[in-house]
Amino acid sequence: MDTRRPPSFRGVAFEVDSNSRPIGRRVQIDEYPLRDYASSEDLGAKARTFGLEALIVGDDYVERRNRFEDALEQPGPGELIHPSRGRLWVVLVSGDISESSSESGMVRYSLTFAEIGERPARTEATDTAAVAQTSAEAVGEVAAxxxxxxxxxxxxxxxxxxxxxxxxxxxxxxxxxxxxxxxxxxxxxxxxxxxxxxxxxxxxxxxxxxxxxxxxxxxxxxxxxxxxxxxxxxxxxxxxxxxxxxxxxxxxxxxxxxxxxxxxxxxxxxxxxxxxxxxxxxxxxxxxxxxxxxxxxxxxxxxxxxxxxxxxxxxxxxxxxxxxxxxxxxxxxxxxxxxxADLARLTTFTPVGVEPAVVIAYRLYGPANLEARELDIVSRNRIRHPGFVPAGLPLEVLNG
Incomplete structure (x- = not known):
């Protein structure tokens, strides 16, 4: 499973225990009297569905569970970050929730999503920052x-x-x-x-x-x-x-x-x-x-x-x-x-030997924007000597 893509639905993160996907086409099987073999009619591709065995776990699982279930129950399609297939525009077809007294701090979900194609282009984007600014102004007015x-x-x-x-x-x-x-x-x-x-x-x-x-x-x-x-x-x-x-x-x-x-x-x-x-x-x-x-x-x-x-x-x-x-x-x-939503996720990288930060940046990201990538690694990890990054210590780095 590709852990470089932390799974989420409508921006709410969750963990995945396993995932599955049926495969095949829509086929009509026709059987006739006195014939030993059936005939088939291809009706096109099946809807692509994805099964996820999802988890919400941790000390804060109640708050995260509530936000996740709110996201699942919203009407219409939403963006699913699949752990191995990336961004998908899907609807939730079905789901089951399971909590057990033997697994405190955890809730399990069996979810089935159906892909509905490309995310539709927005004809008019919502300025979410402006909406937040307006809401802040209202708070200030009420306070006064x-x-x-x-x-x-x-x-x-x-x-x-x-x-x-x-x-x-x-x-x-x-x-x-x-x-x-x-x-x-x-x-x-x-x-x-x-x-x-x-x-x-x-x-x-x-x-x-x-x-x-x-x-x-x-x-x-x-x-x-x-x-x-x-x-x-x-x-x-x-x-x-x-x-x-x-x-x-x-x-x-x-x-x-x-x-x-x-x-x-x-x-x-x-x-x-x-x-x-x-x-x-x-x-x-x-x-x-x-x-x-x-x-x-x-x-x-x-x-x-x-x-x-x-x-x-x-x-x-x-x-x-x-x-x-x-x-x-x-x-x-x-x-x-x-x-x-579209920002790079954080992950860890552990150098096996002492080497310069610029070498690590090149290994992770290639030659593009190399200086900026090096500076990000140095500042993010408070590296005192960029030319000599210690071995064996996990570094926090951007994934992509």
Whole structure:
């Protein structure tokens, strides 16, 4: 079986235990009285079908199982990456699912696909990145609206304002920590830092206008995406803000003032986390991937983070936010699936002797783009001396 082609259906990966395919033609057999031999009529080629004994296995098998079964049950044809026959445009004809208590963490599938020909040409391609960007914008709008409705200091004791200011100060501490990773960005970074200082010093005044306070906090979070050198850098920074609320205990709600303090704390945390989620989706939609595996890892990590955030919003009764986050999760997953589908997969190569990276690149890929291939091997594996790649250590390389 050709393990250089990791199997998948509609972009969802699975493992294969075995595969089969019937062969032959459609033949009509005619038998007549008093004749010893039958005659046949060739009716053309049979539909090409493929049987796969598929597996979903691993600690995360439940989530992967659900995504795989969603893909199997979608109507219409889809793309199957067959382990030995490559890309096929197929429909699922039949399938059986089997789970056993003796095989924990595993589900088995007996699947039959029928090939229906070439994938039809698209007359109008969907700009999946643009769809994801639009969904991110909707998340940001809901975050701002929910904050304006949920935060208030009107008619409250002074200490309620003071506590809100302390929490915004803690948020700014986190912003400053992340901004320290943006060294060498010149005047734009200086302006960003100055804006943060203005928020810290003016928070007690801004708190009187929830919309103004929300705008300042949102602007700083958006600044991380705008300032970062690459979308990948931005995504790394923003994912840290998507869990800003971890570690904060909800205040006791024994008095009206404490209830307002708790509501304000929740509003500030939700604004930061949800705005960070919106900007993370924007960054991911701008991100280019070097391999299919990198795309899948990014998709899964971001999807999990968005799912957690959406569930928390739903539990808090913020239905609009929960729906917007779920829409963004589906949009960015579809975008990464579309852009990553044709990328090279990762595999491993183990040199049997010490040799230069350029020799390994030539052996794996031939003379085309040799310098770029060499650099990819060196950077991907953090090779200190490209002229002397150690023997016996598996290298992560692109497959094709």
């Amino acid at each position: 609206a929910d904050f304006t409705k949920g935060f208030s200091i009107g008619g409250q004791p002074d200490w309620v304002l003071t506590e809100a200011g302390k929490l915004v100060g803690q948020a700014q501490d986190r912003f400053d920590t992340l901004a320290s990773r943006l060294s060498g960005y010149g005047q734009p970074l200086n302006d960003f830092i100055a804006r943060g200082k203005a928020l810290r010093s003016g928070v007690l005044t801004l708190a009187g206008s929830p919309a103004s306070l929300g705008t300042e906090v949102t602007g700083l979070i958006q600044g991380f995406r705008q300032l970062a050198r690459t979308p990948g850098d931005a995504l790394s920074l923003l994912k840290g803000l998507m869990t800003f609320g971890l570690g904060f205990d909800a205040p006791a709600t024994t008095t009206s003032g404490r209830k307002r303090q708790a509501a304000n704390q929740a509003a500030i945390i939700d604004l930061i986390e949800t705005t960070a989620a919106a900007e993370a989706v924007r960054a991911a939609a701008d991100l280019s991937f070097a391999s299919y595996d990198e795309a899948v890892a990014t998709r899964d990590a971001l999807s999990d983070a968005l799912e957690d955030l959406g569930l928390a919003a739903a539990e808090a009764g913020h239905d609009d936010a929960a729906q917007a986050i779920e829409d963004a999760r589906l949009a960015i997953s579809a975008d990464i699936n579309a852009r990553g």
